[in-house]
Amino acid sequence: MTTAREFTLAELVICAAAEAWRGGGEVLATGIGPLPRIAAGLAKLTFAPEIMMTDGEAYLVEQPVPLGTPRAERPAPAGWMPYSRVFNNVWSGRRHAMVTPVQIDRWAQGNISALGDPKKPKVQLLGVRGFPGNSISHRNSMFVPHHSTRTFVEGEVDVVASVGYGDKRWPDGKKRQVDIGIVVTNLCVMDFKGPDDAARVISLHPGVTFDEVQAATGFPLLLRDAVATTPIPTDEQLSIIETLDPKGVRTSVIKGNPPGLRAA
């Protein structure tokens, strides 16, 4: 599928991220941050009408709320989703969030809490927020705007906020069921479905090589046998993205807002 229109890397990433929610059933889709949120809206308006979304506050909506919509212009609510119900939904497992950890390790553990010693952090970040409960309860995907060894760290993350496939942290040494969806970055799409839950690249964005991805990752990656090139957006997808982000917040997420096809 090709398009005559020009598109940015952010738009390509949004389309790739939307795939996280394909075939996942009637779950609450929570995209945290502008690109994941647009991606969830794109999924709902194209191939996944069954997913549930909130307006970012306390209501469920059937029409995704465009970024920056004034309060008075928000779509009418279809249901009520205060935080108490969000936690009940999380614990029931009927949710799929896409989040952006500051650090991710080879075990798919994520950190948004702090850098350095948690007792006296070098940098206080957000705290663990809902990550421990989310990650042990439902599927989580990730979005990383700048793929680097600072994000994909060599050792373990400084603070384990979201749990992963490591086995040393579990009571009785008994690893729990953890469900990582996809990891979408500015370079590629990955998952943790290699042998022994190893990270692997499943598609490379146009013009990106595996060696480039590996060099930007602090732990070894596998390359899926049938590695693909990440599909480029269709005209329909680009139009929908424009309606979901009329003010162009997406242009400021990936550094330099590069085009989707690298200059040769």
Next chain:
Amino acid sequence: MNKELSLRAVVDQLRDGMTIGIGGWGPRRKPMALIREILRSDLKDLTIVAYGGPDVGMLCAAGKAKRLIYGFVSLDFIPIEPFFRKSREAGGIEANELDEGLLVLGLEAAGQRLPFLPTRVGLGSDVMAFNPEFRLVRSPYDDGETLLAMPAIELDVALLHTTRADRLGNTQSDGPDPYFDALFARASKQCFVTTEELVDRMDLSYPDTVKSNLFERCLVTGVVEAPLGAHPTAAHDLYGWDAEHLKEYAELARQDDGWTTYFEKYVAGDEAGYVERVGGRERVAGLALPAM
């Protein structure tokens, strides 16, 4: 029965070392008039339990808080509360960081007078390192699953902000989300609420909005009338958070004596003059609720 109190009378009932839960959510519906009265007092060594916003940041900055039990501390549009960040990076505060949902379970356990509630939340994560006193429990049923026994978070006092209250202790809280104010009320030995409007009898004044009553009056120890008392946080559906004020506050957190500057400019003096100091009644009442 008349539960009306002054801000000062509430703070006079607080003691050094108490565990104090604060309702609201980040920069929303915080009982800031009471927090400021605490800042003006000589209380110290408090343990603060909250989904924190500027309430927690200010109590850290003023050296009132010794220990924090929190789901997060955030101003939302400024993701990390600036004075909380400063205190944490200085290593000056004991931090029992929790998953947001674990705080719900800890308060629920306390409200139900249970020692703990079982959950998977926290297992495998560094919540266990932040809270070394946490213990595990094994399911007595055939599954035998090992779970976290989330201990009850018992509060000496809960402080909440409400939209309306009567002198009997009936309250109503408007807005799209009740947050967890009811759990704070239930988990506490004494609960004090501030309110935008105090009436004699809710059944005579506001019977049609009774579904916004979040908890029963036997949980309420005292009621303080404090119009605009949530400023600089939002009080649905009356006024939004004060982004301009909070930006100045955040900017001051970068300075060595920034807290003293903030305190002298806005908090010092009495609460009666506070609204004038932050721009007057008309300005605060006109603050727009945030877009999402």
